[in-house]
Amino acid sequence: MSAPKKVVLAYSGGLDTSIILKWLQTEYGCEVVTFTADLGQGEELEPARKKAELLGIKPENIYIEDVREEFVRDFVFPMFRANAQYEGLYLLGTSIARPLISKRLIEIAEETGADAVAHGATGKGNDQVRFELAAYALNPDIKVIAPWREWDLTSRTRLIDFAEQNQIPIAKDKRGEAPFSVDANLLHTSSEGKVLEDPAVMAPDYVFQRTVHPEDAPDTPEYIEIDFEKGDPVAINGEAMSPATMLTALNEYGRKHGIGRLDLVEGRFVGMKSRGIYETPGGTILIEAHRGIESITMDRGAMHLKDELMPKYAELIYNGFWYSPEREMLQAAIDLSQEHVTGTVRVKLYKGLASTVGRWSEHSLYSEEHVTFEEDAGAYDQKDAAGFIQLQALRLKLIAMRNKRVGG
Amino acid sequence: MSAPKKVVLAYSGGLDTSIILKWLQTEYGCEVVTFTADLGQGEELEPARKKAELLGIKPENIYIEDVREEFVRDFVFPMFRANAQYEGLYLLGTSIARPLISKRLIEIAEETGADAVAHGATGKGNDQVRFELAAYALNPDIKVIAPWREWDLTSRTRLIDFAEQNQIPIAKDKRGEAPFSVDANLLHTSSEGKVLEDPAVMAPDYVFQRTVHPEDAPDTPEYIEIDFEKGDPVAINGEAMSPATMLTALNEYGRKHGIGRLDLVEGRFVGMKSRGIYETPGGTILIEAHRGIESITMDRGAMHLKDELMPKYAELIYNGFWYSPEREMLQAAIDLSQEHVTGTVRVKLYKGLASTVGRWSEHSLYSEEHVTFEEDAGAYDQKDAAGFIQLQALRLKLIAMRNKRVGG
Amino acid sequence: MSAPKKVVLAYSGGLDTSIILKWLQTEYGCEVVTFTADLGQGEELEPARKKAELLGIKPENIYIEDVREEFVRDFVFPMFRANAQYEGLYLLGTSIARPLISKRLIEIAEETGADAVAHGATGKGNDQVRFELAAYALNPDIKVIAPWREWDLTSRTRLIDFAEQNQIPIAKDKRGEAPFSVDANLLHTSSEGKVLEDPAVMAPDYVFQRTVHPEDAPDTPEYIEIDFEKGDPVAINGEAMSPATMLTALNEYGRKHGIGRLDLVEGRFVGMKSRGIYETPGGTILIEAHRGIESITMDRGAMHLKDELMPKYAELIYNGFWYSPEREMLQAAIDLSQEHVTGTVRVKLYKGLASTVGRWSEHSLYSEEHVTFEEDAGAYDQKDAAGFIQLQALRLKLIAMRNKRVGG
Amino acid sequence: MSAPKKVVLAYSGGLDTSIILKWLQTEYGCEVVTFTADLGQGEELEPARKKAELLGIKPENIYIEDVREEFVRDFVFPMFRANAQYEGLYLLGTSIARPLISKRLIEIAEETGADAVAHGATGKGNDQVRFELAAYALNPDIKVIAPWREWDLTSRTRLIDFAEQNQIPIAKDKRGEAPFSVDANLLHTSSEGKVLEDPAVMAPDYVFQRTVHPEDAPDTPEYIEIDFEKGDPVAINGEAMSPATMLTALNEYGRKHGIGRLDLVEGRFVGMKSRGIYETPGGTILIEAHRGIESITMDRGAMHLKDELMPKYAELIYNGFWYSPEREMLQAAIDLSQEHVTGTVRVKLYKGLASTVGRWSEHSLYSEEHVTFEEDAGAYDQKDAAGFIQLQALRLKLIAMRNKRVGG
DSSP: OOOOSEEEEEOOSSHHHHHHHHHHHHHHOOEEEEEEEESSOSOOSHHHHHHHHHTTOOGGGEEEEEOHHHHIIIIIHHHHHTTOOBTTTBOOTTGGGHHHHHHHHHHHHHHHTOSEEEOOOOSSSSHHHHHHHHHHHHOTTOEEEOHHHHOSOOSHHHHHHHHHHTTOOOOGGGSSOOSSEEEEOSSOEEEESGGGOOTTSOOOGGGOOSSOOGGGSOSSOEEEEEEEETTEEEEETTEEOOHHHHHHHHHHHHHHTTOOEEEEEEEOTTSOEEEEEEEOHHHHHHHHHHHHHHHHHSOHHHHHHHHHHHHHHHHHHHHTOTTSHHHHHHHHHHHHHTTTOOEEEEEEEETTEEEEEEEEOTTOOOOHHHHOSSOOTTSSOHHHHHHHHHHHHHHHHHHHHHHHHHOO | OOOOSEEEEEOOSSHHHHHHHHHHHHHHOOEEEEEEEESSOSOOSHHHHHHHHHTTOOGGGEEEEEOHHHHIIIIIHHHHHTTOOBTTTBOOTTGGGHHHHHHHHHHHHHHHTOSEEEOOOOSSSSHHHHHHHHHHHHOTTOEEEOHHHHOSOOSHHHHHHHHHHTTOOOOGGGSSOOSSEEEEOSSOEEEESGGGOOTTSOOOGGGOOSSOOGGGSOSSOEEEEEEEETTEEEEETTEEOOHHHHHHHHHHHHHHHTOOEEEEEEEOTTSOEEEEEEEOHHHHHHHHHHHHHHHHHSOHHHHHHHHHHHHHHHHHHHHTOTTSHHHHHHHHHHHHHTTTOOEEEEEEEETTEEEEEEEEOTTOOOOHHHHOSSOOTTSSOHHHHHHHHHHHHHHHHHHHHHHHHHOO | OOOOSEEEEEOOSSHHHHHHHHHHHHHHOOEEEEEEEESSOSOOSHHHHHHHHHTTOOGGGEEEEEOHHHHIIIIIHHHHHTTOOBTTTBOOTTGGGHHHHHHHHHHHHHHHTOSEEEOOOOSSSSHHHHHHHHHHHHOTTOEEEOHHHHOSOOSHHHHHHHHHHTTOOOOGGGSSOOSSEEEEOSSOEEEESGGGOOTTSOOOGGGOOSSOOGGGSOSSOEEEEEEEETTEEEEETTEEOOHHHHHHHHHHHHHHHTOOEEEEEEEOTTSOEEEEEEEOHHHHHHHHHHHHHHHHHSOHHHHHHHHHHHHHHHHHHHHTOTTSHHHHHHHHHHHHHTTTOOEEEEEEEETTEEEEEEEEOTTOOOOHHHHOSSOOTTSSOHHHHHHHHHHHHHHHHHHHHHHHHHOO | OOOOSEEEEEOOSSHHHHHHHHHHHHHHOOEEEEEEEESSOSOOSHHHHHHHHHTTOOGGGEEEEEOHHHHIIIIIHHHHHTTOOBTTTBOOTTGGGHHHHHHHHHHHHHHHTOSEEEOOOOSSSSHHHHHHHHHHHHOTTOEEEOHHHHOSOOSHHHHHHHHHHTTOOOOGGGSSOOSSEEEEOSSOEEEESGGGOOTTSOOOGGGOOSSOOGGGSOSSOEEEEEEEETTEEEEETTEEOOHHHHHHHHHHHHHHHTOOEEEEEEEOTTSOEEEEEEEOHHHHHHHHHHHHHHHHHSOHHHHHHHHHHHHHHHHHHHHTOTTSHHHHHHHHHHHHHTTTOOEEEEEEEETTEEEEEEEEOTTOOOOHHHHOSSOOTTSSOHHHHHHHHHHHHHHHHHHHHHHHHHOO
């Protein structure tokens, strides 16, 4: 790879990406463009602008954007249509944000004539893969720089030294090692590393940042009604909301009731297992409610197919293949399944648990007439079941007859 | 089908199966053998013996058996090795009991020279299918009698009339319609029908029989440690237990903490949707803990394959195909995956929620050495990730280059 | 089911469906509308009109239509995009025609105000299921009449008697039993039953009607070039063709070279196994060529997903679920995968075998630059493979280390 | 990676691996152990011994072994039980040999106290991955040396120079570039590269080494009968054979009749597409016959599951994951499905085509009694089909009713 001339950096404004910014300038002598996105991580973005300017970035090279609506509308909601859970449990809060960041990096590179993009993910994690696969899928000629895999700033001391030598301001609390590492966006907050590295040891209370402890949540349950249209939530208690507003509101409900905590050991794409603490308050309510509305509006055949496809779909997102033909194929199938996933779900929120307790819809496939224990006025002829069972059983009988004949 | 001469009836001792018993005698003039199983449904069995005798069954034709250990060891635990959940949520508590009952019916038919078996499931539900597919798979020549699909006792009044005409004792509270229908065994209690038929309406509190309301559960969390060996739980807090004892103990923990309630609309095999309230206290703790121990002891490749197979496996059990070659094939794969699923999980129980908060094992694949944020002494070379990503990206780059060339 | 008033009958003009026509008139006293479709079965349709008139059908109730283009365009080609083969081998020639027939039956019922449709499939086969599932999916209120399951004309003698009593003309060669049963359309001819019922015995030569014996095919291979656009064939040797013309031309190539014979024992949806002789001359060339063009234009990720979905897709079509949400979901995924399946395949035809021997495309993903054994000018860095393998191996190493530690 | 002290080299005795041998000695100054396996590639092994001795390998460090029986019994036959075909067509002839070679390399390393193994696969192909994943899975501490990824002998000229400088004998025909690259074993011969690199251009006749041209094959078909036991072929025309003898005999039949040629563009695991010419004469007959015997002895449920699992199974073998828990899980399922795959298949061999034309078995599930067009004496009640269809249709009707109500 030839040296980059102009690099678009995913820049948070924090110490680490500031060091990367400076390192790119000094190591490659290249022009740096910064991209700082509001994905709902809950931090002010304007300080990032000031810091970028301080580090010598030209004003026209500083991109600061609120992408929350795009994030929820084009990434989070499509994923929730699939009820995606990696390894049965993880709601993919970090994974789903990466392709959007890469997409904007590539677009900004095109706008600014940059030939490279850079990110601050380490060489051990999944995020490097997600950033880079998305970048290459969108621009096969782009250079991707991952300083953590390249440089020799391999200890906290060296990083701090480099920062001091390069006049990078260091917040007082960043001098020492953080007790764990955090990633956050509108969908979730993840914490990992350091004090969390022994999966036998319970996560300390101070790790949780996004939700109250279930023990501290209200002693009275709260009930909310979520309206869905074609698989996406559109209103709470009758109040229509944009995608990001919806997720923000669900997050607040979840936070208050201690909902969405997950202590998980997961298999990383790069081969080792890692332990993470995830808080996905709104997402945890959303998946419960989405299953609730699907349960009355989606046909069994469609649902079972969708359930079979889900693990692969979740794996693709986890592994960074958002921009791959196979993810898009699965999305096409999933989206089609949502055409009638429209209606309302009533969810109970209480002490860490979100539970569907009612659901109704114009699009319902539930037929009280058919299922009733009462007289059904001929809707269903129980005698049909005899023939149904006989033909379902035929192949099993033929096996049994064969096995009786030959043993086994 | 020629008329049966001797029928083994799955007999609970309750009013409905007593009516069936008498109807078989009168309709077919055949000898009846009763089989009453203790599957952990929480009812005394000896009254069933008395009632059977009263209805004229010869003592040698009355089979009453405690099959709880077999049920949990050979049916429940193998199923939990798969983390089976039908339509993403249902732990299959009713489904998994049916093949065991059919197996004993067929065995008793063989012992007693009976040519038929009979069950009390209706023509609208899944249970008729489960009973009958299992029966035919085990004995292709058996006759199966499903009185609910045959007789004309199609209203409560007619049933009561028939009972009175035939001197069948009727408990006072059975004269009227039950407000909902119940099935129970050691794994779960299900309630459906009548007051539960409108899926928009919350289940009344009195429906729940197996768990305290989360609101009434202890205000303080309880922590338990569950030991697993090859995928099955073997001890709680260090105390070894037999399978049925284990599930009984987990049920008590779950009951106390209000764990395992599920309000579900599901797609029945016979084609319509139905709404059920399930209480699976111990099973809900068990699946959480099982996932917890798998998370450190099972390889990612094995786990993802297992997750992809699960929906089909669950569907097979739900649909009544326990005794089918494809269920056995999946079981062989699943069981092999459990060879190293041995170790301990710490679970927090609180107000309806069971959460893994720690796990450890001699068989762990988690390597702190590899995953650490600290210096890893060469266990992992971050530069490998660059090559890994390049080759993962190659096909995506080739697509992007093609699309740039031809559009699309 | 109340008696039908007006029935649309899938009418071939042959003896059996003529008997059905008359039986419907006499049994139900209902008005009959006939629908005779040219699906490419190679028979004149006008005799069916005359015969219908002779049997008292009003002219406005006689529908005779050439649906060959619709058949190939909307049913055959979409299916071939999936490379669908039931049980690994069967190209689904009969299965794929049934939903189209049912669709027209239902449409004609609507146009003519009929309340029922009728078909001539027996109660043992798959076709009854396919006809009826499609009919019910398109009109849930329609009545479907399957005379073979209802009437008492259960022997050849009775059928002939009924025909004679009702003045139905009987072709001389139809008095006796046919030595086997045939179904044909533009995609294939299937033969089954009677002389073919013992699967150990080779099919007699006279069974084959659609292809020359490979031994009689030309001694010199023929090469053709097939152009594809978005997964469908559009030209042969540069000559553009409509869908039905394309399949007709491929059939002629296949016929001449003895291509597309299959002697299969298959598992029917209704539970037993049956043996069929299939001749699919054009379809066999088409699937080979389609795989050929996919091999250079379709990404590995998309292709492997498609290969995994195919068996379920083929099963759905075989079982009659063309009009089901899950088939449509799979179709959406498959169709998306074909966006770039455009280009040309060279196929060798010789003595029963169609073999891809060359393929090229503007949309090709094949990169000689990357794959070459020669100097590749940096397109691919072989050192990347080392990192790729290390990370692929990491989980296997962790398993091996664990197993070394604990055994197993 | 520290320098290896003793290396076990997969040694063919050819020029390239002789150069590697010498390079290992000079580059690392390490002791070399050679392993030369007879996998049925059709070359004498003793010259490899002489050459190794000439290059200074101690006699006790020269391992020459005939592993053909193990290869077919433990690798080829288990794979054929799955009907494995990568990307729908490739019978995995190269892929399946690699794990066996790695297994022996690792075992010999243990016996000889070697700390490393080496292979002659390049950095662009799949074989490096297969060799190395298998090696690491069997010994996580082994070092693997892949000289083609390390050295600077990047042109034919440099290789020849190195050989001459190191007194490595060079066969006259090896001085120039071979027109294509070949790999062979008892299962297949693959050819790729150079003259085959343009996938539009037909493979020249001289590429084919293992089969006669179909045009030159006998003008008369030959019929053979293959006996299977539990999924593996055990006799031809009644003559029992060991696994390797069986495959050798099938190869001779295939060779003679021009069977098993495949011209394929495939997606490599390392990301690019490549074009290969494969000849798998015996394997092509075997998969046809295996499907034939499965068609009467294997239940539909088992077969369809197996068909759905196959693409993943084939991909695992292609990608080098033979020694992975997920391949072993799938194998357990597949092997269980073969318990009754016992019986005889009659195959017609003619001009490139192997076709099943008859099959019979004591284990057959085919029931002429059930399928017959004749009177079936009550084996099957056609009226059952009505109920079967009604319940299969119920969910489709409910969808149709819903869609009629709300549109869509």
